[in-house]
Amino acid sequence: MKTQHRQSTAKRKPQKSGKRAENKERTRKAILRAALDLFDKQGFYRATTRSICRKAGIAEGTLFNYFRTKEDLALCFFEEELADLTDWFRREKRLRQAPLPEKLFAIIHQHLERIGPHESFIGAVYLRALHPASKLNLLSLESQAQNLRYLRFIHEILSQAEAEREIPKVGEIGAYAFALFHLAIITYWLQDSSPGKGKTLALLDRCLNLASSFLKRGGWEW
Amino acid sequence: MVNEELPEGVFLRGFRLGKLGVSLTGSYLGYQIQNLFLHGEKKLEKGRSFRHGASRQLRKELERLKGPVMKLGQILSTQTQTFSDETIRELAKLQMQAPGMHPTLARAQFKSSCGKYPEEVFRVFEPEPFAAASLGQVHRAITKHGEKVAVKIQYPAIREAMENDFKLLRSAMLPGRITGHFPVAIVDEIQRGFSEETDYLKEAANLDFFRERLALFSYLAIPAVHRDLTTDRVLTMSFIEGAPAPDFLASNPSQSVRDLIGSRLLELYYFQVQQVQALHADHHPGNYLFKPDGQIGLVDFGCVKRLSFDVAELSRCCVARSWKQGKAQAEHVIRLIWGKQVPFKQARDMLSSVEEGVDVLFPMKTGAAAIVDFGKPDLLKIFGRNLRQVLRHKLTNPEFAFLSRAELGLYGLLHQLKSRVNTLEVWEGIVEPRQRRKT
Secondary structure, three states, X not given: OHHHHHHHHHHHHHHHHHHHHXXXXXXXHHHHHHHHHHHHHHOOOOOOXXXXXXXXXXXXXXXXXXXXXXXXXXXXXXXXHHHHXXXXXXXXXXXXXXXXXXXXXXXXXXXXXXXXXXXXHHHHHHHHOOOOOOOOXXXXXXXXXHHHHHHHHHHHHHHHHHHOOOOOOOHHHHHHHHHHHHHHHHHHHHHOOOHHHHHHHHHHHHHXXXXXXXXXXXXXXX | OOOOOOOOOHHXXXXXXXXXXXXXXXXXXXXXXXXXXXXXXXXXXXXXXXXXXXXXXXXXXXXXXXXXXXXXXXXXXXXXXOOOHHHHHHHHHHHHOOOOOOHHHHHHHHHHHHOOOHHHHEEEEOXXXXXXXXXXXXXXXXXXXXXXXXXXXXXXXXXXXXXXXXXXXXXXXXXXXXXXXXXXXXXXXXXXHHHHOOOHHHHHHHXXXXXXXOOOOOOEEOOOEOHHHOOOOEEEEEOOOOEEHHXXXXXXXXXXXXXXXXXXXXXXXXXXXXXXXXXEXXXXXXXXXXXXXXXXXXXXXXXXXXXXXXXXXXXXXXXXXXXXXXXXXXXXXXXXXXOOOOOHHHHHHXXXXXXXXXXXXXXXXXXXXXXXXXXXXXXXXXXXXXHHHHHHOXXXXXXXXXXXXXXXXXXXXXXXXXXXXXHHHHHXXXXXXXXXXXX
């Protein structure tokens, strides 16, 4: 009996902590959703932590248990976007067989599609990230973990293309170059006023094809 | 499908064109040098091999450049008397096999223009295109109501690429403009026509217009527009069955079907000129879909010429050779073609050349002798000679830019079909309208 009792307690315990974790996660998501909504409507700088708490339906102090600053909120948003992006790419069976330029096009396009509804927030964060003391800065330690995940994800795709002899060896630097290109495309996208951001699509497609044909012709091997 | 970049900048496109020219010239010189040491069958074989290689290189570069430069290639592919068979075969591929957007880009471009992804608005959407054009590519799809449709999606930023090409063309034609052989009005007219092709809403309006005006011809099918799924960069139309002209010809159709299609194509052309005062001006073979029973499908109404001068009257004068009736009648014809600004003496010499063409197209004969065999190259030769003469004598008229393109394209197609048609009979049927029997 004793053994049985211990077993059932052992089973219940993780359930309790699991439920607590679930609640925490639900609150975290609610805060993030509320923050994003207010960043979009009021702007990143004008939205206050008080208004975020009110919208998320939590006590004012609770927010700081999850996020210390608005920059942490923004970082969390980008982290989730990146996780969703990599999950999405791994689910896309057809893309796995596609040529490299199409794969890379799909990644950036999907990213732009996801962040599209939050364009003004992204614009504000983009400027904020230029500040050297900002956590959003690409070189900040807080951003680095995320950047590494992204670089590994791209490196994995480039390595597959290398293994299939689609491109010559580009090593890790290929992933760094693509990350910079990704950033450049977001910069262009932010100021693109063409209908449906068609010019960004054109630029993205042409640059990737150009880079791909350059690599295929051995332009990399000096 | 191979996906190639579309060089957008004027400098890059200019560089590619220049590189192509240098490369072709180099190959030609190499071929000519080798030619000095070759004889008999080897010489012929070398010639074929050079033409094949050069034509393939030309076609590939035009495919890559797309825009008006590729359009130019499509127009050239109808010049069966100007180029070798190898070149025509390669250029003809531009119509149906141009490299396109990869499925992800096509899908993104659809969303960018329509606000939703194709799979959200269609029951079925084929990610790979079944036909490509210079400005877009066409996908098969099935609507939510189960109707088969063709969805034409435009390449991104093709308008900017086109503007850059025209900057290049204008620069390249500077000597012609200075000497007056190629007036700026011609380039303006060509740019106007090509630019209109980039607006699919205009093409949709053209489709509605021609569907209504040509509804009389039961053998003709023109796509119906799905307005709810059409924007300036996406055009959704009913799917037209039939084989594109090159595939149809490859199926070796009987002479009677070739003749039937030939007479119908001419009937449609004369009707547009005489009764509609507007015409489908893009007569390259990929725009025609034929069925073994002689039914015709006509697609791609991006390039339409609305006739602002009395072409109907001019055609009547040409068929009647009215200039032979006296100076006043000759002046009347000259004014119809060139307006008042061209001196009579300068233009009069051209009339004999025009007459030469009219004699081939509308022979003043009866019975079997009245039948024009378009398989013979006579008409195209005369047409080509006349065009050169017009350029030499600085008698170009911007109004004729697309009219000539349409006419030349039509005769080129009839030549490929090897149709034999009693043209005068077809003409009279249009000028004196009769009740057509629905087939």
